[in-house]
Amino acid sequence: MTFAVRTITRSAAGEDIAHRPQIFESADVVIGRGADCDIRLADLAVSLRHARMTKVGADKVSVESIGAEPFEVGARFVSKAELKPADTPTLIFGSHMLALSAGDDGAVLVDVTRRDTGPETASASNEERIFSLGSSRFGKRPAAWGLALAAVVLFLIWPAFTFFSGQNRHIHADQPWSTGPLSKSHAFLAKNCQACHVKAFVSVRDEACLSCHQSTRSTEAAKQIAANEKSWGGPEKVTLVHDHAAHDLMRDAAPLPPDIGGKVQGLFRRAFNHPNDRCASCHLEHLADAPIKTANAAEPARPLPRPTPVLKMVNNCSGCHDGLRARLGTTTLRDAPDWTHHPEFRPLIARTPIGAMSPVMDRISLVEKPTDHTGLIFSHQTHLAPNGGVTRMAVGLHFPGGDGLACADCHRPSKDGKGFAPIDMTRDCAACHSLAYATGAGGAPRLLPHGHPEKVLAALQDGGGATGGAQSRQAPGFLSRLAAYFGPHRSVDAATKMKALFAPKGLCSECHTAVAPADPQSLDYRIAPIHLTNRYLPWGDFNHDIPEHKRDAAGKPTCETCHQATQSANANEVMLPRISACAACHGRTKARTPTAASAECAECHSFHSPGMATRKADPNAATKAPTATAVVDRPKKLASTTVGQIRF
Amino acid sequence: MARQAVRQANRSDVRKHEGFLQHGGYRWLWIALALCAVSIAAYLMIDAEPRPRGGTIYGYTLGTIGALLIGWLSLFGIRKRAITTGVYSLKAWLSAHVYLGVSLLVIGTLHAGFHFGWNVHTLAYALMVFVIVSGMFGAAAYAVLPKELSANRGETTQRQWLETIRSLDALLRDAAQPLDRTEADAVRLSTEQTTIGGSFLNRLSGQYPGCGNSRAISEISRLGRGGTSPHAAALDLVDSLLKRKQATLDQARRHIRLRTILEMWLYIHVPVTFALLAALTAHIVSVFFYW
Numbered sequence: 001m002t003f004a005v006r007t008i009t010r011s012a013a014g015e016d017i018a019h020r021p022q023i024f025e026s027a028d029v030v031i032g033r034g035a036d037c038d039i040r041l042a043d044l045a046v047s048l049r050h051a052r053m054t055k056v057g058a059d060k061v062s063v064e065s066i067g068a069e070p071f072e073v074g075a076r077f078v079s080k081a082e083l084k085p086a087d088t089p090t091l092i093f094g095s096h097m098l099a100l101s102a103g104d105d106g107a108v109l110v111d112v113t114r115r116d117t118g119p120e121t122a123s124a125s126n127e128e129r130i131f132s133l134g135s136s137r138f139g140k141r142p143a144a145w146g147l148a149l150a151a152v153v154l155f156l157i158w159p160a161f162t163f164f165s166g167q168n169r170h171i172h173a174d175q176p177w178s179t180g181p182l183s184k185s186h187a188f189l190a191k192n193c194q195a196c197h198v199k200a201f202v203s204v205r206d207e208a209c210l211s212c213h214q215s216t217r218s219t220e221a222a223k224q225i226a227a228n229e230k231s232w233g234g235p236e237k238v239t240l241v242h243d244h245a246a247h248d249l250m251r252d253a254a255p256l257p258p259d260i261g262g263k264v265q266g267l268f269r270r271a272f273n274h275p276n277d278r279c280a281s282c283h284l285e286h287l288a289d290a291p292i293k294t295a296n297a298a299e300p301a302r303p304l305p306r307p308t309p310v311l312k313m314v315n316n317c318s319g320c321h322d323g324l325r326a327r328l329g330t331t332t333l334r335d336a337p338d339w340t341h342h343p344e345f346r347p348l349i350a351r352t353p354i355g356a357m358s359p360v361m362d363r364i365s366l367v368e369k370p371t372d373h374t375g376l377i378f379s380h381q382t383h384l385a386p387n388g389g390v391t392r393m394a395v396g397l398h399f400p401g402g403d404g405l406a407c408a409d410c411h412r413p414s415k416d417g418k419g420f421a422p423i424d425m426t427r428d429c430a431a432c433h434s435l436a437y438a439t440g441a442g443g444a445p446r447l448l449p450h451g452h453p454e455k456v457l458a459a460l461q462d463g464g465g466a467t468g469g470a471q472s473r474q475a476p477g478f479l480s481r482l483a484a485y486f487g488p489h490r491s492v493d494a495a496t497k498m499k500a501l502f503a504p505k506g507l508c509s510e511c512h513t514a515v516a517p518a519d520p521q522s523l524d525y526r527i528a529p530i531h532l533t534n535r536y537l538p539w540g541d542f543n544h545d546i547p548e549h550k551r552d553a554a555g556k557p558t559c560e561t562c563h564q565a566t567q568s569a570n571a572n573e574v575m576l577p578r579i580s581a582c583a584a585c586h587g588r589t590k591a592r593t594p595t596a597a598s599a600e601c602a603e604c605h606s607f608h609s610p611g612m613a614t615r616k617a618d619p620n621a622a623t624k625a626p627t628a629t630a631v632v633d634r635p636k637k638l639a640s641t642t643v644g645q646i647r648f
Numbered sequence: 649m650a651r652q653a654v655r656q657a658n659r660s661d662v663r664k665h666e667g668f669l670q671h672g673g674y675r676w677l678w679i680a681l682a683l684c685a686v687s688i689a690a691y692l693m694i695d696a697e698p699r700p701r702g703g704t705i706y707g708y709t710l711g712t713i714g715a716l717l718i719g720w721l722s723l724f725g726i727r728k729r730a731i732t733t734g735v736y737s738l739k740a741w742l743s744a745h746v747y748l749g750v751s752l753l754v755i756g757t758l759h760a761g762f763h764f765g766w767n768v769h770t771l772a773y774a775l776m777v778f779v780i781v782s783g784m785f786g787a788a789a790y791a792v793l794p795k796e797l798s799a800n801r802g803e804t805t806q807r808q809w810l811e812t813i814r815s816l817d818a819l820l821r822d823a824a825q826p827l828d829r830t831e832a833d834a835v836r837l838s839t840e841q842t843t844i845g846g847s848f849l850n851r852l853s854g855q856y857p858g859c860g861n862s863r864a865i866s867e868i869s870r871l872g873r874g875g876t877s878p879h880a881a882a883l884d885l886v887d888s889l890l891k892r893k894q895a896t897l898d899q900a901r902r903h904i905r906l907r908t909i910l911e912m913w914l915y916i917h918v919p920v921t922f923a924l925l926a927a928l929t930a931h932i933v934s935v936f937f938y939w
Contacts, residue, residue, distance in 0.1 A: 022794045033825055033832070038738070042821070042822075042825060043820060044825075044835055044839070045832075047829045047832075067829065068827065084785065121843070123810070126810070127807060127810060129807050129843040129845065130810070130900075131807075131845065131907055131909065132907060133848070133851070133911045133915065134804060134911070139917055140919055143915070144918055144921070144923075146919075146921050148922040149926070150923070150926075151771075155768040155771070155930035156930040156933055160933075160937065174938070176766070176767045177934040177938055178765075178767055179701075179702075179703070179769060180763070180765060201939055206939070261705075265705055270938075273937075284698075284703075287699070290842055291698065312697050321759045534774065641727045
């Protein structure tokens, strides 16, 4: 007995069943798939005649491939192997395993086992994997949670963390939160979200805006802000704004929402802590790339980004000023629902006679024909009468125009041209109303110190002897008139002259109310205070420099169109025009009035600079620095510090 | 008699299959269209300065509607696991899910005011579009493919195909026993190297360029057949078995291809929905954070 071949199969219960061995008495056996083989392996991976096993000694067998196909011994593919059954070697042919061992009587025992190769491809257990994508490596759940986690971490947790840890100046994790670009004027804050969004979940508050824009802050604070802005590349010029009114007044003055939609909106605003009386309610940011509509569709669109934030008014002027008194009982303002119902002008009038330096001022409607208390004795009528003495004097003095006094001879435009410089006696009146009382060195006249009655006596004492004499070019008959006051003799003393000046028909009393001293021996004369109102309408602007305001179609000055100066004999008369005079042009159509003008509130008023007209939009604004109601220049180099609400 | 006929007709109507798209006489289609129409009309009527955007009252309204819709649509993943009937049947839900989901495309776009940027807000929008488009693909697939799937399958089942292939493999192994090494190796290509499903691309295209069974067929035909010897008879048998296996494989693979199309959109629809929910949360929170 040389070879005993035992086939081992596995039962359904998983137990190995060793079949009765097949005995081969030959010196060799052939292993293969072929029907003629001794050890038949029904496996297509095995050749028909694969190998021959020969007994080569008492305890040794030789296995050799018959064809070119090798077999496996000890994890190596070989074509020939000499093995000792005593070592229990294992040969592998395809899916079959031949375990050799030494049998009884020197026989070689060969246990043939079919290796477990796992379920077949088409196994029913693979059904789901074969027909469905469900078991592929990329499951839905890992992808879903992975993506969701990535989005939450990247776009929520990280930005919030940098905000609360104050690192978002350096780590701009909150940039993806931006809804759009900032306007040019604020672009320098684009990566400094916290400059405006100071507190999480609190809408942008006015404090954040005012930390740069407040007009009333201290110079020192302004310098620090400027330096901080500069360090962030911000503008050196900033628009400063005034409060239109106290915040609580504005809140109470605003009308309630007229419709249910507005009321619901209001409820939501309150619930979400997003009031619409903030700066940011009207000045909308993150919209710098929003198209700028032009009046003319054919006009090319303005370049973007916008130079300033978008302005979207929550309430227009009439929204609050119509019915204002009903809502705001404390106001002294009259309701102004629109231009046609604009209240009559109510100039600021000195209500009491000028007895003190600070008169009681009051707004009195022109309807009441208010009388001012200027303290001045002056008649425009006299000065402008065509054939009057003043006119003749002006002609004699060769005043410009040659036909008497004109308004502009006394009223000089202010620096900006919008209004007029305050009347200065020595400049505007003294050409006629000479204050010369003596001839000084070189023939120049010596002038009484106007505005300083207390110094007059000293001046007269100093040069009192030179009255009369040579006629001067300065003013007609100036010294001779003085001589008339002082008496026929040139050598009157200073005290007499002093009394003559302040006497009822004296030089000073021509225009002023002289106040004689209580003590008849005293020379302490005084002049009653003068109060010339420079601006009668503090909340409305008027620009005298506008061509239509200045000159008529023929080029003649239009002063008298509004100010009836030739009819005014008393300086206390208020010569403001009624609002109807404005309405002659404003609110008209071009077809009706060639000089028609807008009736917009902004023509005379503005929100942030009360008393000033709203600046007209500059057609080149987009390419320029932001327009400003009031612009302050900032110092250029300053240390960076923390100021107010802004964290730089 | 007539009444009975009517009753029968009614009964047959009731039994007639109504797809999720047609559910309730297109009820949800009309609701979705009405929602879109109202949104578009309001969008056109409201003059938002300087441009329509999410930050206006209308924008917030649309945003709220959109967010609630997204939340509700996402719940379908939970809802679908409970199959019920009636007015609130799963089919009704699916119908509403599809039509309201598509209307979200209009609502979301109007909420954004046609304005997009590189930010979390547009990210949420893009993910939403991604989800909706994949969902539209899925709805279209479900409207068309089940018929094809059924036609391809006939009266057989997936399991039967596997059994057929398995038994053919066993037959092939037996039939190939007399074959020589080269021929046996060709048969082994079929029995050992045939993938039924394969990669995603195989499944989607239905193309299996390296299919073991096809290679086995061409290999056997290359090796030549004919004659009347037992060997030739074995080869003939093997060849016919391989071709039978090929026919079954083709049918199974057509089935797999259709199922892949039916399933694959969900691999975008579901994970991107999760990403959308996360991005939407970030979008909403960020708006209120930097209020």
